[in-house]
Structure formats: structure tokens, C-alpha cells
Amino acid sequence: MDSRAVKPGDLFVALRGDAADGHDFIYQAIRNGAVAVIVNENHTEEIDRISCIRLKDTRESLSWIAAAFQDWPGRKLTVIGVTGTDGKTTTTNLIYHILLTAGIRAGMISTVNAVIGEEILDTGFHVTTPDAQDVQLYLARMVQAGLTHVVLETTSHGWAQHRVDACEFDVAVVTNITHEHLDQHGSYENYRAAKSRLFTSLARTVTKPSGNPRLSVINCDDSSYGFLSEIIETPIVTYGIDKDAMVKAEEVTFDGQGMNFYIVAEKTNLRVAIKTNLVGLYNVSNCLAAFSAAVYGLNIEPHLAAQGIMSLQSVPGRMEQIDLGQDFIAIVDFAHTPNALKVTLETARYMLDRSKNQSTSSSSSAATNRKRVIAIFGSAGLRDREKRRIMAETSAKLADLTVLTAEDPRTESLDTILEEMASGARAQGGLEGRTFWRVPDRGEAIRFGIRLAQPGDMVLYCGKGHEQSMCFGRREHIWDDRTAMRAALSEKLGIPGPSMPYLPTQDTPETEWLTWK
Numbered sequence: 001m002d003s004r005a006v007k008p009g010d011l012f013v014a015l016r017g018d019a020a021d022g023h024d025f026i027y028q029a030i031r032n033g034a035v036a037v038i039v040n041e042n043h044t045e046e047i048d049r050i051s052c053i054r055l056k057d058t059r060e061s062l063s064w065i066a067a068a069f070q071d072w073p074g075r076k077l078t079v080i081g082v083t084g085t086d087g088k089t090t091t092t093n094l095i096y097h098i099l100l101t102a103g104i105r106a107g108m109i110s111t112v113n114a115v116i117g118e119e120i121l122d123t124g125f126h127v128t129t130p131d132a133q134d135v136q137l138y139l140a141r142m143v144q145a146g147l148t149h150v151v152l153e154t155t156s157h158g159w160a161q162h163r164v165d166a167c168e169f170d171v172a173v174v175t176n177i178t179h180e181h182l183d184q185h186g187s188y189e190n191y192r193a194a195k196s197r198l199f200t201s202l203a204r205t206v207t208k209p210s211g212n213p214r215l216s217v218i219n220c221d222d223s224s225y226g227f228l229s230e231i232i233e234t235p236i237v238t239y240g241i242d243k244d245a246m247v248k249a250e251e252v253t254f255d256g257q258g259m260n261f262y263i264v265a266e267k268t269n270l271r272v273a274i275k276t277n278l279v280g281l282y283n284v285s286n287c288l289a290a291f292s293a294a295v296y297g298l299n300i301e302p303h304l305a306a307q308g309i310m311s312l313q314s315v316p317g318r319m320e321q322i323d324l325g326q327d328f329i330a331i332v333d334f335a336h337t338p339n340a341l342k343v344t345l346e347t348a349r350y351m352l353d354r355s356k357n358q359s360t361s362s363s364s365s366a367a368t369n370r371k372r373v374i375a376i377f378g379s380a381g382l383r384d385r386e387k388r389r390i391m392a393e394t395s396a397k398l399a400d401l402t403v404l405t406a407e408d409p410r411t412e413s414l415d416t417i418l419e420e421m422a423s424g425a426r427a428q429g430g431l432e433g434r435t436f437w438r439v440p441d442r443g444e445a446i447r448f449g450i451r452l453a454q455p456g457d458m459v460l461y462c463g464k465g466h467e468q469s470m471c472f473g474r475r476e477h478i479w480d481d482r483t484a485m486r487a488a489l490s491e492k493l494g495i496p497g498p499s500m501p502y503l504p505t506q507d508t509p510e511t512e513w514l515t516w517k
Contacts, residue, residue: 063164195224333460463481
């Protein structure tokens with residue numbers, strides 16, 4: 001699909017994208033050795049010297065071509081697909097750890113990495129499903145490595161762009177479908193429809209020697225439940241903290257090491273104790289989803305599923321605590337949607353209040369010693385504009401102090417983005433300079449947030465999580481929130497640590513980086 005990567009003997013598939021049209025590079029591909037090209041049927045130019053195949057939609061075809069080229073690896077694996085707005089990566093990791101605990105030779109493809117046996121591969125700078133040919137290559141390598149199962153995290157972009165159409169899913173899991181990516185899909189209904197393709201794809205999965213579970217696992221507590229339950233044609237297992245769910249959680253308690261609760265399925269008289277290092281009610285939901293997929297979709301013993309959940313220590317960039325000896329809590333989290341920020345802030349407040357209640361004996365001293373949540377986050381350019389206001393409103397309501405900063409502004413004005421967010425904070429009673437601030441440079445924003453922190457507070461650095469770059473103009477800059485957090489903490493503590501990564505907001509006028517190619 002990239003004319004620059006074509007080698008002699010290759011087939012070149014011309015794809016139309018947002019920034020470029022592969023049809024413009026057909027002759028470059030031919031010069032590099034392509035022996036055939038696939039073009040959209042409405043591409044009128046005559047292609048001479050080599051075979052030209054015209055198809056209705058080259059992007060949709062690419063997934064099937066890539067699968068055929070790799071000898072249909074999805075048909076040789078049990079494939080568990082996970083989708084949703086928030087919690088996909090955590091749920092994918094939970095299922096993967098359950099499979100390993102059960103002695104199953106499993107691989108994983110997430111938006112963080114691909115795991116093939118002992119090999120761990122980076123799947124890219126920014127979060128989305130890998131391209132179709134990469135997905136099929138990973139699956140093929142899993143087959144070659146003797147793996148039998150794979151857990152595949154799928155995004156709405158991945159489904160809309162047909163990257164995973166030929167993966168042959170056996171079990172489908174959704175975490176939730178909330179406000180996100182409306183800039184790409186146009187409406188919540190279109191966004192939901194893209195994610196629902198995971199479930200409708202189960203109907204076309206071929207018969208496999210390993211069997212065909214064909215199970216859909218859906219969230220009874222989420223607004224997507226009604227829509228999905230009507231369109232799904234396969235057997236369904238529902239989960240949730242809701243009393244009507246088939247698989248639900250009871251007696252949830254938090255402690256300094258994570259959470260304890262019971263997973264209960266009344267119809268099967270199931271009651272299993274769960275202990276997890278994860279925190280937050282949203283992670284109770286993620287555990288329920290993973291447990292349901294493993295036990296009811298893959299016939300894994302409940303006690304092994306519980307052990308698998310407990311074996312997951314953490315997920316990169318998800319409520320990841322950075323401790324260099326400071327007297328406050330510092331956490332990096334991937335929360336970059338309104339719902340994710342809301343539940344993350346609620347979890348942060350619960351954690352601090354519980355710590356406060358354990359250490360104070362009177363209501364007056366509790367009020368005096370109330371610890372604060374300091375939230376630092378931005379909102380991406382060229383993406384859903386409405387969520388900028390919503391996220392700032394959410395933080396103004398749930399955090400004590402808010403620092404608004406850059407997050408992939410791309411070719412939009414960062415000043416404009418921050419003003420849209422500031423207006424949301426003001427609408428909820430935020431006072432600029434007292435309860436919220438604008439600090440355009442993300443590195444300086446974390447330094448500022450750490451300077452605000454008092455003993456016992458929590459600094460919550462949201463938005464990028466595990467991601468390894470930040471986009472200004474059209475240029476990616478190496479960036480890691482965890483490195484930035486460590487750099488700022490080591491500066492404050494006066495101890496050796498990493499340098500703060502560079503971003504153009506440190507010294508480059510906005511008018512210049514907006515035009516970068």
C-alpha cells in the first residue's frame with residue numbers, strides 16, 4: 001500500500017486516504033517493481049505495462065487480500081475481539097492473562113503492542129488498530145509460533161477502514177460506547193455502527209477445526225446495550241454491575257493494593273472471589289467482561305479466570321503510578337475521552353478520600369486535611385471539538401485544580417483549543433488563575449502541576465498514557481508522559497532523572513509549527 005516500500009514482484013494496492021491518494025503513486029510503484037496494481041473501479045486512468053485489477057473498494061479488499069496472502073491465519077486461531085470507547089486495552093490484557101494462566105498458547109494485538117510468544121512488537125505511535133497487512137502478518141507469525149488463540153483489540157477506525165474484516169472472530173466483547181471520534185464518524189450512531197461490526201462479523205466466521213464459540217459479550221450498564229442486543233444474531237452473555245446482568249459484581253471493596261469483589265452468575269450458581277491490582281469501578285466492569293469471555297466463550301474454569309485477572313499487575317499508561325519518593329501521588333493515565341476522564345477523576349477522588357478517612361478521626365480534621373486532585377490534560381486538534389468543552393467541564397466539577405495543556409494540536413491553533421476548553425471550565429464555575437490554568441507546553445504543564453501539589457495530593461496526568469509521540473503541524477515529536485512525569489519529579493526532588501522531552505511549544509512560535517509538514 002506504500003509505493004516507496006514496493007519491491008520487484010509485489011502487488012500494489014492503491015488506497016484513498018485523508019492526506020494522500022495512492023492512485024497518484026501507481027507509476028512510482030511500477031518503477032519500484034510492482035507487477036500488478038489494484039485500483040478503485042472509478043479510477044479512469046489506463047494503466048499500461050502491467051496487470052491492473054479494478055475493484056469497488058480497494059481499502060475493503062485489502063483486508064481479504066492480506067489474509068489470503070498469509071494463508072488465512074485467522075482460520076487457524078481462536079480469535080477474541082475487544083472493542084469499545086474506554087477500557088479496550090485493559091480488557092484485552094485481562095483476557096490475555098487469563099488465557100496464559102489457563103495454559104493456553106495465546107498472542108495479543110493491542111493498540112500498545114503485539115505479543116507473539118516471547119516477542120513484543122510496538123504497534124505504532126498513535127492509538128489505532130494496525131493496518132490490515134500488519135494485522136494479518138502478526139496473525140500468521142502467531143500460527144507459525146504454534147499459538148492457538150489471539151486477543152485482538154479493535155478500534156472504530158479499524159472497523160471503518162476494514163482493517164480487521166478478515167480476522168475471523170469467534171468471541172466479541174464490548175466495554176462501552178460513549179462520546180468519541182465524532183469528527184471521524186460524523187455522529188454517535190455512525191460511531192456505534194462501526195464498533196458493532198465486530199458483532200455482526202461473527203455470522204460470517206468460517207467453520208474452524210478448533211470449533212466456533214460465536215459468543216457476544218455486552219455491557220448491561222452501557223447505553224449501547226439496547227442497540228447491540230437487537231442486532232446481534234449469536235448467543236449473548238451480558239455483564240455489569242446492574243442487577244439484571246447475567247454476570248455481575250457484588251461486594252466491591254477497595255484497598256491500597258487494588259480491589260476485591262465477587263463475580264456472580266445466579267443462573268449457573270457461580271460465585272467467584274476476585275482480587276485485582278486495578279482500581280476503579282470501570283475496572284470492575286473490565287474484569288467482568290474478560291471473565292465472561294473466558295468462562296462462557298472459551299470454557300475456561302472460573303478459578304483459573306480469577307487467577308488470570310489477579311496476575312495482571314498493571315497496563316502501561318493506565319492509572320500507572322510514578323513514585324520517585326515524593327510526598328504526593330503521581331499517576332499517568334490514558335483518559336482522553338469525556339467518559340474516561342470522568343471515571344478516572346471519580347476513582348482518584350475515591351482513593352484520596354479513603355486514604356483521608358483512614359488517617360483522620362474527626363469530621364473537622366477531615367475537612368481541614370482534605371487532599372486535592374490536580375488534573376492535567378489537553379484535547380487533540382482535528383478531532384471531535386465538542387469533547388474539549390465537555391472534558392474541561394468535567395474536570396472543573398470533579399477535580400480540585402485543573403491545568404489545561406497541549407495534546408496533539410496538529411494543524412489547529414493550540415491557543416484556540418485551550419480557549420474552547422477554558423470556556424468549558426468557566427461554565428462550571430472555574431476561576432482562571434485560581435482553580436484552573438492554561439499552560440500550552442505540556443512539559444511545563446506537568447512541572448506546574450507538581451509545583452501545585454501539597455503532601456497527600458494526587459497529580460493526575462491524563463491523555464497520552466503509553467503513547468510515544470505528539471503531533472505539532474504534521475510532524476511527530478518523540479514524547480512519553482511517563483518520561484515527562486519522571487523528569488518533572490526528579491527536578492523537584494533534586495535527584496538524577498531523565499530530561500524533559502522536547503516539544504516545539506518550548507521555543508517555536510505557533511505560526512511556524514502550524515505549517516510543518
